[in-house]
Amino acid sequence: MIRLVALRLVFGLVTMWAASVLIFGGTELLPGDLATAILQNSATPENLAELRAHLGLDRPPLVRYGEWLTRAAHGDLGTSLSNDRDVVEEIAPRLRNTVFLAGFAALIAVPLAIGLGLLAAIWQASVFDRVINFVTLLTISVPEYLVGYLLVKYFAVRWDLFPALANVSPETDLGGRIYLTALPVVTLVLVVVAHMMRMTRASVLSIMASPYIEMAFLKGLSKPRVVVRHAFPNALAPIISVVALNLAYLVVGVVVVEQVFVYPGLGQLMVDAVSKHDLPVVQACGLIFAGAFIMLNMIADIMAILSNPRLRRPR
C-alpha cells in the first residue's frame, strides 16, 4: 500500500512539473514581453534593450525556465513588476482569504451534501427525494453571480441581516470573518452541493442492487442501517473524487463570487495581474491553483485507495 501511495505522490509531482511548463510556456506566448509590459508607450529601442538585459530576458527561454523553476521550488516567486512588492508577500494574505472562504464553504457543503444524498437514497423516489433533487439542480443551474445578487438583494438590502461587502482585513477576528463572509459562503454552498449530493445518492443506489445488500435486508436490518453501514462505505470512492473536484473548484473557481462580494481573494489578484501584464504574479497564481488542484486530486486518489480493502491489499 505504501508503494501505491508513493506512486501517487510521484504522479502528482510529475503533473505539477507539467503544469509549470504549461504556465511558463503560456506566459511566454503572450504578445509582448515583460519589458514592453513595463515600459508600455514610453518604450524606445534603447531602454527596451536595457530593461530586457536587466530582467534577463535576453537569454534563451529554457535557461530562464530552469531558473524560474529552481527559485519557485525554493519558495521565491520573484517580485511584482507593477509595485515592486515581493510576490510571496503579496499573495500570502490573499491565499489565506481564499483558503478561509473555501474551507468555510466546504465545512458546510460537504456534510450537507453527503447527508442529503444519503437521505435521498434512503427515501428513494419519495417526495423528499424529488424535492431535494429539483432544488439542488436549480441552484447549480443558476449562474453563481445571480445567486449572489439575489442573496444580496434580500439578505443585505431588504432585510439588512448580512453585509453586502465581504471586505475582510487581516485584523478581522474569526467572528467578524464568519459574519462578513456569510453570503459568499452560502452562494458557494448552493453552487457545489448539487454535484456532491447527486453523486452520493447515485453511487449509494448503484450499490444497493448488489447481492450482499439483499442479504443484509434478508437478515432483517433496517434501510437506514443498510444504507449507512453497508452500502455507503463501498460507494465512497466516486464520492471522494467528486468531493475533491468540488473542493478544488472552491479554491480556484470563485473569481466571480469574489467580484460580486468584493472579497480580497486570490482570483481577484490574478485577474488584476493579468490585466496589468504583471507576469510574475500571474505565474505564481497559476502555480498555486495548479498545485491546489493536483494536491486535492492526489489526496482523493489516496483516500479512495484507503477506503477500499481490495485496493489496499492488491494481490
Add this chain to the structure above:
Amino acid sequence: MSEIEFLKNLHNAGRINRREFLGRAAAAGAGAAVLNTLVLGADAYAAETPRKGGLLRLGVGGGSTTDSLDPASWNDTVPTASGNAFYDPLIDVSPENKPLPGLAVSWEAKPGATEWVFNLRRGVTFHNGKTFSADDAIYSINMHRGKTKSGAAGSFSAITDVKKLSDTQIIITLKSADAEFPMVLTDYHCRMVPAGTTDFSKAIGTGCFTLESFDPGVRIKGRHFVNSWRTDRGFVDAFDMTVINDSSARMNALISGQVDIVNRVDPKIANLIKAKKNLELVQGRGGWHAVVSLMQDKGSMFENKDLRLAMKYGIDRTQVVKTLFGGFGTVGNDTPIPRSDPYYNPNIAQASFDADKAKFHLKKSGFAGGLTMQASEAAFNGAVDMATLMQASLTKVGLKIDVKKEPADGFWSNVWLKGACVTSYWAGRSTATQMLDVGYGPTAPWNESHYRNPKFGQLLDSARAELDEPKRKAILFEAQALMSDDVASLVPAFRDTVDAHNDKVGGHTPHALSDLDSSNITSKAWLKA
C-alpha cells in the same frame, strides 16, 4: 438630473449666488412656488456647518492591486482619492477650475511669463514631524522631470529649472512663456513629499490624514493628522476606503449602508438611486469627452474636409448622450472644451444631426466608398455602442461605415494613434490651453487626428504667452471656432461624473475636473450627527 437640481447643486457648492440661482432656475422653468421651496431647501443645505468626528466609509471604483502610494504612479480614482488624503499639492484647483493656494500661498509671473515665483506656506509639518520648506517643494517638483516614470512628465518638460530663493520661496523657469503655468502645478501627480523620499510606503505628506493601512486594490485606511495645517478641511476622525470596481457591488454597498459615499454611478441605475429617500446623487459637469479621431494626413481620405463635415452633420449627438450616458452628459461640438470651462466658447453654432447638410457635403466630397471605424471598450465603456449608433445614423445619409470591434488588450499600443478612424476619449485637463495643446497641438505626440493646422498652433502659442485674461480668452475662442469648423476630430459628447452618498454625509459637492470632488472627498466631506 434636471437642470434645476443641477443649479441647486451649484448653489450648494457656492459656485453661483442666490440671485443667479433664482434667475437660472426660473429660466429653466421653475414656477414661483417651486422656487421658494427650492431656495429654502438649498439655503438650509448651504448653511450647514461642517461637523467634526466620525468614520467616513467610501466605496470607490477605479483601483487595482498594482496601485502604490508614490504620487508619480497614480493613474486612477482610488490612488488619487486616497493619496490626496495624505499629500497636499502646491496649488489646488477650485471646483470651477481656477488655481487655489495649497502649500504655495501666492505666486507671481515675472514679465514675459517664463519665470514664476512661488511663496510657500510657513509652519506646515509633515506627518514625520519635519517642517515643509523650499527644498521639499523642489524635490517634489523634480520627481516629475527628466528621467521619470511620472504621468506628469509631459507637462513638466516645459520646466527648465527650479531654484530656491529662500526657505519659503522658489523660482521656476520655463522653456517658453505660459500665462497659466500655476495650473500645470495642479497636476494630480504633483504632490509635496519630504526631500529625498524614495520609499513612499508610509505616505509621509502634509495632508489631513496619516496612513493607517494600505492594501492595494483592496482597502486603504487613514486617521486624522493632529498637526494638520488646514482648518478648512479634514473633518472626520478617520476614513476607510474599500476598492469596489464592480458597479453592482458598489451600489449594493451604498444601498445596504455599508459605505457612505460611492463614485461612478451607472447612468442606467442613477434614477433608481435618486428615487431612494436617503440617497443623493452628486453630478459634476466636467471635461471627460468621447472622441472619434479622423486621421487627416496628406493623401488620406479624411484630408477631404467635406468628408469630415459629412460626418460632423451625419452623427446624432443627442442620441449618444441619451442612450450611452442615460442623459448624464451634454452634446459636444467638436472641441474638447466643456461648458464648465471658463474659456468655453458659447458662440459656435451647435452641430446636430442634419441629413441634408450631411448629404450635401458627402456629395461634394466625391467620396463613394465605405470606411471602417475601429471601436474598443478599452477606450471607454460603451465605445462600441457609440460606434454602432453612429453607423446607423451615417447610413441614413448614405455613408457606409463598418464598425470593427478591437480587443481591449493592446488597443492603446496597436490601434490608437495608428488607425484612421478610432474611438477614444480624453479626461478633462485643468486648463483649456493644456487640453487644446495635448490633443491637437501641431507637434503634440498624442494628436490623434494628426490635425496640423499652423494657424491653430500660432493661436495656442500666443494664448500661452498672453497674461491679459480677456485677450487670452478671445484667442482661445478663435482657436475653438477654428478647430470646430475644421472638424479636427469628432467630439460627440461630454459625460458627467456621477457620485452618490447617503443622508449622513455633508460637504460632498461636484467638481469640474473629476469625480469625488476631484478626489478631495476625504478631507472635504463631513458626517452629520
